[in-house]
Amino acid sequence: MESFSDTESARMPLPAAGAPVYLDYNATTPVDPAVAAAMQPYIDTNFGNPSSGHAYGRATHDAVDTARGQIAGLLGCAPAEIVFTGGGSEANNHAIKGVADALRDRGNHIITSAIEHPAVTEVCAYLAARGFDITCIPVDNDGLVDSRDVAAAITERTILVTVMHANNEVGTIQPVAEIGAITRQRQVLFHTDAAQSIGKVPVDVEALNIDLLSVAGHKLYAPKGVGALYVRDGVSLTNLIHGAAHESGRRAGTENVIHIVGLGKACELIQDNPGEHSHRMFELREHLQSALLAAVPDSRVNGHCDRRLPNTLSIGFKGRHANELLDALPGIAASAGAACHSGELSVSPVLTAMQVPAEFAAGTLRLSVGRFTTEAEVDQAIEQIVAVLGGK
Numbered sequence: 001m002e003s004f005s006d007t008e009s010a011r012m013p014l015p016a017a018g019a020p021v022y023l024d025y026n027a028t029t030p031v032d033p034a035v036a037a038a039m040q041p042y043i044d045t046n047f048g049n050p051s052s053g054h055a056y057g058r059a060t061h062d063a064v065d066t067a068r069g070q071i072a073g074l075l076g077c078a079p080a081e082i083v084f085t086g087g088g089s090e091a092n093n094h095a096i097k098g099v100a101d102a103l104r105d106r107g108n109h110i111i112t113s114a115i116e117h118p119a120v121t122e123v124c125a126y127l128a129a130r131g132f133d134i135t136c137i138p139v140d141n142d143g144l145v146d147s148r149d150v151a152a153a154i155t156e157r158t159i160l161v162t163v164m165h166a167n168n169e170v171g172t173i174q175p176v177a178e179i180g181a182i183t184r185q186r187q188v189l190f191h192t193d194a195a196q197s198i199g200k201v202p203v204d205v206e207a208l209n210i211d212l213l214s215v216a217g218h219k220l221y222a223p224k225g226v227g228a229l230y231v232r233d234g235v236s237l238t239n240l241i242h243g244a245a246h247e248s249g250r251r252a253g254t255e256n257v258i259h260i261v262g263l264g265k266a267c268e269l270i271q272d273n274p275g276e277h278s279h280r281m282f283e284l285r286e287h288l289q290s291a292l293l294a295a296v297p298d299s300r301v302n303g304h305c306d307r308r309l310p311n312t313l314s315i316g317f318k319g320r321h322a323n324e325l326l327d328a329l330p331g332i333a334a335s336a337g338a339a340c341h342s343g344e345l346s347v348s349p350v351l352t353a354m355q356v357p358a359e360f361a362a363g364t365l366r367l368s369v370g371r372f373t374t375e376a377e378v379d380q381a382i383e384q385i386v387a388v389l390g391g392k
Helices: 006-011 033-039 055-075 088-102 118-128 147-153 176-185 257-272 276-295 322-327 349-353 375-389
Strands: 082-085 109-113 133-137 158-162 189-193 212-216 227-231 299-302 312-317 338-341 344-347 364-368
Touching (some): 033 257, 055 212, 055 257, 082 088, 088 118, 088 158, 088 189, 088 212, 088 227, 109 118, 118 133, 133 147, 176 189, 276 299, 276 312, 322 364
Parallel strands (some): 109 158, 158 189
Antiparallel strands (some): 082 227, 299 312, 312 364, 338 344
């Protein structure tokens, strides 16, 4: 297995003594120290309002423009097509509600999938309660949307298709380029939530035929509370937040310069190291997966075997309860695919949509590695999980 370079090791944030092994990178990532360093001048001295015409304002205005260019460079779009938001959820809301309102006279039909993040499903539910027709495309047992189902669902009243790039729970990567080709041919807008995919797999809006794309800073080693929305030139959106004419009139509010600088730097780091981190994460994930499958009888992986994020392992242990497993594993920070409350089992909508057998879904853990995960940490996690499950 590859080892860290000296540069990478120097940038690694140090966990507190006795801290659990962190295997929940899909929930959030630590701020990369290089990102924190880029933000520091805008905490200490460069505090000006980007809308001010004096030197203080010009400094922060230039910083925002630089970050816009860094994000655009990663996504393969023009800087003017990037709108800064308060996070991935706001970006999803702005994209979906913005299209729904702007194109209401043309149609009221929106297509989505059965495995979207709540920041999409709840927006669709909100619109359904206000007269919009929502079609939810099913997924197969691997969590994969069939692009033919999307094509068949499009009608003359369809105004938007929103399907995530990669699933946050099981990691399955959707055929967004195929879906985008269909929507473009049918003159329907296509939005994708790319919160989980950026920094793990290539994301190019032209290659993927995307009209709108959501970015979440805290999923790619930038701070929480900042994101971006890619809006293809010519796409009309009604504003989500009204006020002054910030972000070329698309999003009112004085720019969060500190976090925007961090998001830009995080995107630059990804662009400067294409594939490097993904390969390491894949090797670590494969080591974790193979060891657990070999040591623990009656375990199974959820998600597509090949079309899956390189860092994500959703693994179900037959006859166990995920929340009880996590309680028994204080040395590991991970997520559960199911929870038991008052004697009732609640399985995630994603695993339910994939028809994962209940005896495995109940005992599903999501283990997600990241840029700073070490082989020693993965070995610690394997040892602890096997000990609790009584494996070989």
